[in-house]
Amino acid sequence: MATLGSAPTPVDASLPIASPAAVATTPAPRHSLLVRVTHWLFTLCFFALLVTGIEILISHPRFYWGETGNINMSPLFKIPIPSSRNLVPTGYGYVLPDQNGWSRYLHFQAAWLVVFTGLLYALHGFFSGHFRKRLLPGPEHLSRKNLSAAILSHLRFEPPAEAEAHSYNVLQRLAYAFAIFAMFPMMIWTGLAMSPAFTSAFPVTVTILGGHQSARTLHFLLTIAFVLFLFVHLLMIFLAGFFHRTRAMITGRVNNRADS
């Protein structure tokens, strides 16, 4: 019987050398070892960055556009939550505890890890053909017929076709490509654009965004986009079969036979 316990770590799956008898029947993994390891590193960083990002946000839950912004200025929008600073007029009668020390430490450490993971993933994806073959939509995916069929099938909440256990459909390709090639770099960029030291060396990285506070606001809006992405990602996994999809991302295997 297939259980997650039968293949406890992704590392085991990378070394079919350990059981030569199984080699002949083991198909190529659904996700390569590198994709699986980086996926879970991304997951770890995602939650570290999200939690610490929220903690930092709480110390000033107001957003501005342009170069400067503070409580003497009118915000673009406010988040209606209490703050961890007495200075911020939130309308709530209390101040939350300050968590910015460790939050900033962890935020930047997780940012480094996510950047290194992203570089590794991008180099692998580019040179192995992963991006070209499996991730970026080709002309056949982008035909009107294929696109409308995929959209209709999603709107009807139809269970995915068997083929989708082995390869991404056009909507997945578009969503993943957008998150990887647009949202991720923008997130790193808008984060660095808030650094007075980084922008002293590369001032154009912040001026092109409209200023420090614009960068901060974009960083927050990208967070919202990433959280929405996560919700849809999880919803789709539940609809497609949580156990099988998750196992494929842990062990690389798609069907039960390979586990026997």
Place this chain on the structure above:
Amino acid sequence: MKHLSRRKLITTGLAATAGVTGLGVATHLAHKYGLVPPDGGGIYGPGETLTYAAQRLLTRHSLAREFSPVEISAKPLANELAPFSDEFKRFQADKFTDWRLAIDGLVDRPASFSVSQIKSYPSRSHITEIGCEEGWTYIAEWIGTPLSHVLDLVGVKPHAKYVVYFSIEPDWWESMDMADALHPQTLLTYGMNGDDLPVGFGGPLRMRLTRQIGYKNVKFVNRLTLTDNLKPFGKGTGGANSDGGYAWYAGI
């Protein structure tokens, strides 16, 4: 299949060995070139060291962005302050005429300077943005004497690595490396927007670093110490904020 796997195993092994060796060499070099911050140990040490080392390599001489006079914030924000100590109030009642900045530690000629003396030295002003780690910012014109000028007067010993700077108010001190100490925008600030520096913004004397965020810009500075070792100060992390759980280096 088996050969391929063996090849993969060998490649992975080699990559891992190269990685570990590379990390060892990088750590050695980072220590050698002073790229490890005083809080570079502990669980957040790797991230802090990467940030500090990367930003030092990229920004050793770069100038923070300067703005035009029209961009000066109409309503700058002075952060909250703890109630002033009696000592500070006495100086304040006297319009800070007796305020002095003492400099000691690894210098050839320890000295102390009055604010009017400091004002008589060559001045530099810049219109720069100051940002709080909480996320808010404002732009102001900062007027002062470059810290490097005053350090030249006292003669910094070659092996000094940090300037530790203290506020007159208790538990308020920070330190910076020599790259920031000798940076042309680092000012002993006594003026703001064409006037004296208001008390709320750190008057009579505030340490202003343009490439680090607010909490490194200590208000009411009255003492500097040059040192090559931050361990004896406070808990040894190089500042009141880092002793309290914040990063020592605040370039981001």
